[in-house]
Amino acid sequence: MRLIIMRHAQALPHGYAGDHSRSLTPIGIEQATAAGVFLTDSNFMPTQAIVSSSARTQETFKLLGIDVPCEVSDKAYNASVSSLTQIIRETPATECLLVIAHNPGVTELVNNCGYESVMSPATVVVIDCEGNPDDFDPALAKIVADFRP
Numbered sequence: 001m002r003l004i005i006m007r008h009a010q011a012l013p014h015g016y017a018g019d020h021s022r023s024l025t026p027i028g029i030e031q032a033t034a035a036g037v038f039l040t041d042s043n044f045m046p047t048q049a050i051v052s053s054s055a056r057t058q059e060t061f062k063l064l065g066i067d068v069p070c071e072v073s074d075k076a077y078n079a080s081v082s083s084l085t086q087i088i089r090e091t092p093a094t095e096c097l098l099v100i101a102h103n104p105g106v107t108e109l110v111n112n113c114g115y116e117s118v119m120s121p122a123t124v125v126v127i128d129c130e131g132n133p134d135d136f137d138p139a140l141a142k143i144v145a146d147f148r149p
Contacts, residue, residue: 031122
């Protein structure tokens with residue numbers, strides 16, 4: 001199984017709207033579009049996506065330009081690393097799963113897989129995993145690529 005973990009692109013600061021409804025900035029729009037080009041050009045194409053229910057994550061997904069089944073998940077909104085791990089494990093088997101969510105959960109998840117940096121907005125980390133999603137174990141994962149716009 002391949003796993004693609006992405007942090008949403010740059011969003012408007014707190015105070016412009018409630019946290020859940022914050023949308024992307026013009027820079028965030030450029031970042032999400034660039035991440036989509038990276039995924040397409042690198043042939044890291046998901047077969048399914050799970051996207052947090054926030055406006056900024058959904059907007060990020062749409063700007064990737066990837067046409068795959070997408071589950072919008074309230075559980076992924078500001079999810080902890082343990083919640084994100086559980087979301088991955090509960091996903092039916094798929095060849096390549098894209099998860100778009102929030103810090104600090106996404107950074108902690110990829111750090112558990114061996115990625116040694118903080119995920120800034122629109123960072124993409126591509127991970128190869130053994131087995132199906134229900135077998136997901138970060139200790140057995142291998143980072144194969146990353147992208148920072």
